[in-house]
Amino acid sequence: MTTIPIETILPISFKTIHKDQITLLKISQEKLKSGDQQLLREGAREFGVTLSERQLYLFSLFLEGLWSWNRRMNLTGILEKREMIIRLLLDSLVALLYLPPDGTLLDIGSGAGIPGLPIKIARPEFDVHLIESKAKKVSFLRYIIRKLGLNGIDAYRGRAERRADLPMLLPFYDIVTARALAPLKKILTICSAYLEPGSLLVTFKGSRVDQEIKDSEGLMEELRLRIGKKIPYSLPETGGKRCLLILEKGAD
Numbered sequence: 644m645t646t647i648p649i650e651t652i653l654p655i656s657f658k659t660i661h662k663d664q665i666t667l668l669k670i671s672q673e674k675l676k677s678g679d680q681q682l683l684r685e686g687a688r689e690f691g692v693t694l695s696e697r698q699l700y701l702f703s704l705f706l707e708g709l710w711s712w713n714r715r716m717n718l719t720g721i722l723e724k725r726e727m728i729i730r731l732l733l734d735s736l737v738a739l740l741y742l743p744p745d746g747t748l749l750d751i752g753s754g755a756g757i758p759g760l761p762i763k764i765a766r767p768e769f770d771v772h773l774i775e776s777k778a779k780k781v782s783f784l785r786y787i788i789r790k791l792g793l794n795g796i797d798a799y800r801g802r803a804e805r806r807a808d809l810p811m812l813l814p815f816y817d818i819v820t821a822r823a824l825a826p827l828k829k830i831l832t833i834c835s836a837y838l839e840p841g842s843l844l845v846t847f848k849g850s851r852v853d854q855e856i857k858d859s860e861g862l863m864e865e866l867r868l869r870i871g872k873k874i875p876y877s878l879p880e881t882g883g884k885r886c887l888l889i890l891e892k893g894a895d
Contacts, residue, residue: 746817
């Protein structure tokens with residue numbers, strides 16, 4: 644059987660990528676051919692998101708970079724690639740159906756770039772800022788942004804609650820995301836400074852969401868935040884229930 648070089652089957656727009664990206668694509672095809680690419684494509688479709696071949700390619704590079712760096716440093720406690728697809732990539736894409744088509748987005752406590760990077764890949768129209776307090780994770784974020792050749796996205800080191808230390812950020816954002824950051828009450832306290840009337844705060848919560856909402860009712864009223872959408876969902880091959888909670892900032 645004749646082997647066709649990967650360069651000859653790439654779309655024309657891909658033929659200008661750097662040689663090391665072609666090498667990574669070869670690796671990624673091998674890693675994703677056992678159903679993982681299908682899992683990502685079909686899983687995203689279940690959440691109302693259609694991924695192009697270009698986006699699947701970028702996700703494969705992101706996944707390979709995340710897996711490789713995670714062997715050297717603790718970016719995530721998830722070790723298997725298939726589980727990374729489900730619990731990191733697909734979990735991030737759940738929100739897309741409920742977001743505006745474009746705008747500015749701030750991902751607070753971004754860690755390995757979740758959910759900011761998957762959202763950017765799937766919705767390149769967004770201008771995205773990633774905030775992370777740990778230098779090694781910021782190094783990874785900057786590396787993977789360069790590797791994927793993404794524009795309109797930057798990663799900064801800092802703590803969101805120390806607003807004065809982050810002069811490079813915008814005064815306000817259309818969307819602020821927080822995943823695996825803290826209980827809801829603390830998320831509201833940290834994120835509210837970046838919201839203006841009409842802005843959305845997007846959080847990804849687990850089975851305790853109702854109790855967290857109850858504990859935060861007074862603070863939500865004080866900060867003029869109301870629950871716009873509360874969407875229960877389940878991820879493929881997992882037993883737990885999750886909830887996408889979207890709050891909207893009201894007028895003062």
